[in-house]
Amino acid sequence: MAGVxxxxxxxxxSAMAxxxxxxxxxxxxxxxxxxxxxxxxxxxEKDRPDILVLxxxxxxxxxxxxxxxxxKADGGRDLPVFMLSNFSGTGNGAIDRAFRAGALAWLEKVHTTPALLATKLAEALGTARPDLAEEGIP
Amino acid sequence: MQTDAGQPLAILEINSDLTRERTISEELLQSEQRFSLLVSAVVDYAIFMLDPVGTVISWNEGAQRIKGYAADEIIGRHFSKFYPPEDVAKHKPEHALEVARRDGRYEEEGWRVRKDGNRFWASVIITVLRDSSGQLRGYGKVTRDITHRRNEDERIRTHAQLMAELEHTKTQFLDLAAHELRGPLTLIRGYNSMLEDGAIPPERIPQVARLLEGRLAQIDLLVEQMLEMARLEHDRVELHLESFDLRQLTLEEIRKFQPVANGHHLSLTADSVPAMVMADRSRIGTIVGNLIDNAIKYSPGGGEIRCSVGTTNGQAFITVSDPGLGIAPDHMPLLFKRFSRLPTEENKSISGTGLALYLCQEIAHRHGGEIVVASKPSESSEFTLRLPGGEATA
Known part of the structure; x- marks a missing residue:
């Protein structure tokens, strides 16, 4: 992983996104x-993200x-993935399926502020969470 | 006794005291008579005997009462007469005797047929009767009519099933409601934390404040729906009637929703004269708001949400139509039912608790009005609230 x-x-x-x-x-x-x-x-396959939040x-x-x-997709086998949902995922086995498919964590949105998500992503990528970007960067 | 010459010498008399035997035999007879009297007088149980092949050979009062036959009508007939034809065809009577012969006793609950053809639910015990040498002498049969108990059991079962379903529905609703609350809470908490650590630039703060206000309104709406639901369940809804123009109210609701209607255009068409109603303004506002909210939610592709207000035949109406997912015909009857979310492949990710339309319809009915719906699946939906009134008196 190079750069940002x-x-x-x-x-x-859309509001959540x-x-x-x-x-x-x-x-x-x-x-x-x-x-x-x-x-x-x-x-x-096309954009090769470093990490996926699903x-x-x-x-x-x-x-x-x-x-x-x-x-099963090209570039998808080893991609680090976080599941992010306000459903607990326990009632229907979704959480088990997600972990079997190699999800790193099942995060509940209501407890996951953007800052916390950024910290988790940085940990998973082996980098420290960057401090707030400089003004002017969106 | 005789002499050697054969002359009588003495007479030997042997006497035996049979008093005891005679007494026993009389007592037995009396006991049998008493027992027979007892059996024949029992009215709650049919108690009778069958010969070894199953022919009825005795009958009591209870048998007559339960099965409807007098003794002379049934003695000499085979007991399979008491079984429904389908059981006779399956040889159930023969099977019952076979089990009784083998195990000494046969017991079951099942349908039996009275003389008049009516069925009753019977508890049946057949006991094999053998003499002291083990020879089969026949069967004793005791039958009780427990139809009433069975009906009661059935009623309790149905009630229990209903309660379980209700319990399940309520749990489902709580899950949905919790999820509905978590959406706006996520945004409020997320933005609040970003406001706190300076991740929101000052010029964006008013925009974020508006967004958060919208989400607080969502929470408020759900809480209000739950309270209204509780009021309806306890029949404690009090309508605060006032006279107002449905056009004005609709305009206010449109203004409320415009900021959150991403990709939708909300329009209003109205008569030039007021559409006056005498109704609970706040509750009618909730209905119109819900109809607009649903129109936005269920048309994820955006487009025009058209509201039209007018009067016709002494009624005022507001119609909200959307170019959305539409409603499948088989979902129509469930639309206004309590807690009924109608998940389809297309709308499964659209939030909702299945409360709003139920509440809207209930409130409309309490005003003497109604909500009607027309829809073309995958094309459009049109909800119309009709209320009594509509005369342009203002």
Whole structure:
């Protein structure tokens, strides 16, 4: 990984996506947002993100299923992935499927501020969380 | 006794005291008579005997009462007459006797048929009767009509099932409601932490404040819905009636939603004359707000949300139509049911608790009005609230 770490965020709620995008950028990440997991494998193959943050409840394909599919895609096998959802994931086995498919953690959005997410991502990437980006950087 | 010459010498008389035997035999007879009297007088149980092949050979009062036959109508007939035809076809009567012969006793609960053809739910015990040499002499049969108990059991079972379903629905609702609250809470907490550590540039603060206000309103709405639900359940809804123009109210609701309607255009078409109603303004506002909110939520592709207000046939109406996902015909009857979320592939990621439309319809009904819906699946939905009134008196 060279330079600014690149995060791909899959999140269908536009307000939620905007908050995390803004926060992560302020904490020094480069962020791309997908509103669903339909084109996830293609995006990963093409853009080669350093890390993926995947919402669970998504239109078209649910997050855990999208992760299982991703593991078979080019560049998707070893990509570090965080699941991010306000569902606990325990009632329907989604959390187990996500961990079996190699998710690093299942984070509950309500307890995950953008700053905390940035810290987790930095830890997973083996870097320290950058301090707030300088003014002028979005 | 005789002499050697054969002359009688003495008479030997042997007397035996049979008093005891005679007494026993009389007592036995009396006991049998008493027992027979007892059996014949029992009315709650059909107690009768069958011969070794299953022919009825005795009958009591209870049997007549339960099965409907007088003794002379049934003695000499085979006991399979008491079974429903389908059980006779399956040889159940023969099977019962076979089990009784093998195990000494047969016991079951099942349908039996009265003389008039009606069925009753019977508790049946058949006991094999053998003499002291082990020879089969017949069977004793005791039958009780427990239809009432069975109905009661059924009623309790149905009630328990209903309660379990309700419990399940309420748990489901709590899950949904918790999730609905977590969405706005996530944004409020997230932005608050960014405001605290300076991650939001000052020029963006007013925009963030508006967004947070919108999310607080979402929480408020859900809490209000839960309270309204509780009021409806306890029939404690008090309407605060006042006269107002439905056009003005709709305009206010549109203004409220415009900031959160990303990608949607909200429009209002109205008659030039007021659409006056006598209603609870705040509650009607909630209904109109919910209809607009649903229209936005269920048209994820954006487009125009059209509100039209007017009067017709002594009624005022507000129609909200959207170019959204539409409603499948088989979902229509569930639309206004309590806690009924209607998940489809397209809307599964759209939030909701299944409370709003139920509440809206209940409140409309309490005003003497109603909400009706028309929809083309995958194309559009149109919800109309109709309220009594509508005369342009203002």
């Amino acid at each position: 770490p690149y995060v791909l965020l899959v999140e269908d709620d 905007e908050m995390y995008r803004h926060g992560l950028e302020r904490y020094g990440f480069r962020v791309a947002v997908l509103p669903d997991a339909g084109g996830l494998n293609l995006s990963v 919402d669970w409840e998504l239109p078209i394909v649910m997050g855990d299923e999208a992760l299982e599919r991703l593991r």
